[in-house]
Amino acid sequence: MFAWILIGLISGWLAGKILNGNGYGMMADIGLGLLGGIVGGMIFEVLGVRAHNFIGAILMSTAGATALVIATRIIRDEI
Template sequence: MGLIAWLIIGGLAGWIAGHIMRGGGFGILGNIGVGVVGAVIGGFIFDQVLGVGTGGFLGSLVSAIVGAVILLWVISKVHRA
Protein backbone atom coordinates (compact mmCIF):
# COMPACT_ATOMS: atom_id res chain seq x y z
CA MET A 1 0.00 0.00 0.00
CA GLY A 2 1.31 3.45 -0.83
CA LEU A 3 2.20 6.26 1.54
CA ILE A 4 -0.88 8.29 0.61
CA ALA A 5 -3.16 5.33 1.40
CA TRP A 6 -1.41 4.84 4.77
CA LEU A 7 -1.98 8.50 5.62
CA ILE A 8 -5.64 8.40 4.56
CA ILE A 9 -6.32 5.20 6.51
CA GLY A 10 -4.37 6.54 9.48
CA GLY A 11 -6.27 9.81 9.49
CA LEU A 12 -9.66 8.12 9.23
CA ALA A 13 -8.82 5.49 11.83
CA GLY A 14 -7.48 8.06 14.28
CA TRP A 15 -10.50 10.30 13.81
CA ILE A 16 -12.98 7.42 14.27
CA ALA A 17 -11.08 6.04 17.28
CA GLY A 18 -11.00 9.52 18.81
CA HIS A 19 -14.76 9.72 18.54
CA ILE A 20 -15.18 6.23 19.99
CA MET A 21 -12.87 6.81 22.96
CA ARG A 22 -13.20 10.48 23.90
CA GLY A 23 -15.87 11.98 21.74
CA GLY A 24 -13.56 14.01 19.49
CA GLY A 25 -10.56 13.91 17.20
CA PHE A 26 -6.97 15.03 17.78
CA GLY A 27 -6.42 17.31 14.79
CA ILE A 28 -5.17 16.08 11.45
CA LEU A 29 -1.62 15.22 12.53
CA GLY A 30 -2.74 13.64 15.79
CA ASN A 31 -5.35 11.55 13.99
CA ILE A 32 -2.81 10.35 11.45
CA GLY A 33 -0.29 9.49 14.17
CA VAL A 34 -2.79 7.58 16.28
CA GLY A 35 -4.18 5.86 13.20
CA VAL A 36 -0.81 4.78 11.79
CA VAL A 37 0.38 3.41 15.15
CA GLY A 38 -3.06 1.82 15.56
CA ALA A 39 -2.72 0.22 12.13
CA VAL A 40 0.53 -1.42 13.20
CA ILE A 41 -1.04 -2.66 16.44
CA GLY A 42 -4.25 -3.79 14.71
CA GLY A 43 -2.36 -5.48 11.90
CA PHE A 44 -0.27 -7.42 14.41
CA ILE A 45 -3.31 -8.46 16.43
CA PHE A 46 -5.38 -9.53 13.43
CA ASP A 47 -2.52 -11.31 11.64
CA GLN A 48 -0.37 -12.82 14.39
CA VAL A 49 -2.82 -13.30 17.25
CA LEU A 50 -6.10 -14.04 15.47
CA GLY A 51 -4.66 -15.39 12.21
CA VAL A 52 -7.00 -13.23 10.12
CA GLY A 53 -5.71 -11.35 7.09
CA THR A 54 -6.81 -7.77 6.56
CA GLY A 55 -6.64 -7.14 2.85
CA GLY A 56 -7.93 -4.13 0.98
CA PHE A 57 -8.93 -0.68 2.09
CA LEU A 58 -11.84 -1.69 4.31
CA GLY A 59 -9.95 -4.48 6.08
CA SER A 60 -7.00 -2.19 6.71
CA LEU A 61 -9.29 0.53 8.01
CA VAL A 62 -11.07 -1.83 10.41
CA SER A 63 -7.82 -3.23 11.80
CA ALA A 64 -6.40 0.31 12.14
CA ILE A 65 -9.50 1.45 14.04
CA VAL A 66 -9.32 -1.53 16.39
CA GLY A 67 -5.62 -0.91 16.98
CA ALA A 68 -6.14 2.82 17.50
CA VAL A 69 -8.93 2.21 20.03
CA ILE A 70 -6.65 -0.20 21.92
CA LEU A 71 -3.82 2.36 21.79
CA LEU A 72 -6.06 5.13 23.14
CA TRP A 73 -7.39 2.86 25.87
CA VAL A 74 -3.86 1.95 27.00
CA ILE A 75 -2.81 5.62 26.92
CA SER A 76 -5.83 6.58 29.03
CA LYS A 77 -4.96 3.92 31.61
CA VAL A 78 -1.29 4.95 31.76
CA HIS A 79 -2.19 8.64 31.89
CA ARG A 80 -4.48 8.14 34.90
CA ALA A 81 -1.88 6.17 36.88
Protein backbone atom coordinates in the same frame (compact mmCIF):
# COMPACT_ATOMS: atom_id res chain seq x y z
CA MET B 1 2.21 6.12 1.25
CA PHE B 2 -0.83 8.34 0.59
CA ALA B 3 -3.11 5.37 1.31
CA TRP B 4 -1.36 4.79 4.67
CA ILE B 5 -1.86 8.43 5.65
CA LEU B 6 -5.50 8.32 4.55
CA ILE B 7 -6.12 5.10 6.48
CA GLY B 8 -4.31 6.58 9.50
CA LEU B 9 -6.41 9.74 9.37
CA ILE B 10 -9.68 7.86 9.08
CA SER B 11 -8.86 5.28 11.74
CA GLY B 12 -7.49 7.88 14.18
CA TRP B 13 -10.63 9.98 13.75
CA LEU B 14 -12.86 6.91 14.18
CA ALA B 15 -11.00 5.86 17.33
CA GLY B 16 -11.57 9.32 18.80
CA LYS B 17 -15.28 9.14 17.97
CA ILE B 18 -15.66 5.59 19.28
CA LEU B 19 -14.18 6.61 22.61
CA ASN B 20 -16.32 9.79 22.89
CA GLY B 21 -13.43 12.20 22.75
CA ASN B 22 -12.31 15.05 20.58
CA GLY B 23 -9.11 13.24 19.75
CA TYR B 24 -5.61 14.55 20.31
CA GLY B 25 -5.43 16.81 17.24
CA MET B 26 -5.06 16.00 13.57
CA MET B 27 -1.37 15.02 13.58
CA ALA B 28 -1.68 12.96 16.75
CA ASP B 29 -4.80 11.23 15.39
CA ILE B 30 -2.94 10.36 12.18
CA GLY B 31 -0.01 9.09 14.23
CA LEU B 32 -2.30 7.01 16.43
CA GLY B 33 -4.02 5.69 13.32
CA LEU B 34 -0.71 4.70 11.71
CA LEU B 35 0.58 3.12 14.91
CA GLY B 36 -2.86 1.57 15.35
CA GLY B 37 -2.45 -0.08 11.97
CA ILE B 38 0.73 -1.71 13.20
CA VAL B 39 -0.79 -2.74 16.53
CA GLY B 40 -3.99 -3.90 14.85
CA GLY B 41 -1.93 -5.83 12.31
CA MET B 42 -0.07 -7.63 15.08
CA ILE B 43 -3.26 -8.38 17.02
CA PHE B 44 -5.12 -9.70 13.99
CA GLU B 45 -2.05 -11.61 12.74
CA VAL B 46 -2.09 -13.59 16.00
CA LEU B 47 -5.80 -14.25 15.43
CA GLY B 48 -5.13 -15.31 11.82
CA VAL B 49 -7.08 -12.45 10.22
CA ARG B 50 -5.75 -10.27 7.38
CA ALA B 51 -7.12 -7.18 5.66
CA HIS B 52 -7.61 -7.77 1.94
CA ASN B 53 -9.13 -4.41 1.00
CA PHE B 54 -9.31 -0.74 1.99
CA ILE B 55 -12.29 -1.17 4.35
CA GLY B 56 -10.64 -4.10 6.10
CA ALA B 57 -7.45 -2.06 6.57
CA ILE B 58 -9.47 0.80 8.07
CA LEU B 59 -11.29 -1.53 10.46
CA MET B 60 -8.08 -3.25 11.52
CA SER B 61 -6.28 0.06 11.97
CA THR B 62 -9.22 1.52 13.89
CA ALA B 63 -9.19 -1.41 16.30
CA GLY B 64 -5.48 -0.90 16.91
CA ALA B 65 -5.83 2.89 17.26
CA THR B 66 -8.69 2.41 19.71
CA ALA B 67 -6.50 0.09 21.77
CA LEU B 68 -3.71 2.69 21.71
CA VAL B 69 -6.03 5.51 22.77
CA ILE B 70 -7.33 3.39 25.65
CA ALA B 71 -3.76 2.58 26.66
CA THR B 72 -2.70 6.24 26.56
CA ARG B 73 -5.75 7.26 28.58
CA ILE B 74 -4.94 4.60 31.18
CA ILE B 75 -1.32 5.73 31.34
CA ARG B 76 -2.33 9.41 31.60
CA ASP B 77 -4.86 8.42 34.29
CA GLU B 78 -7.82 9.80 32.33
CA ILE B 79 -9.97 6.71 32.83
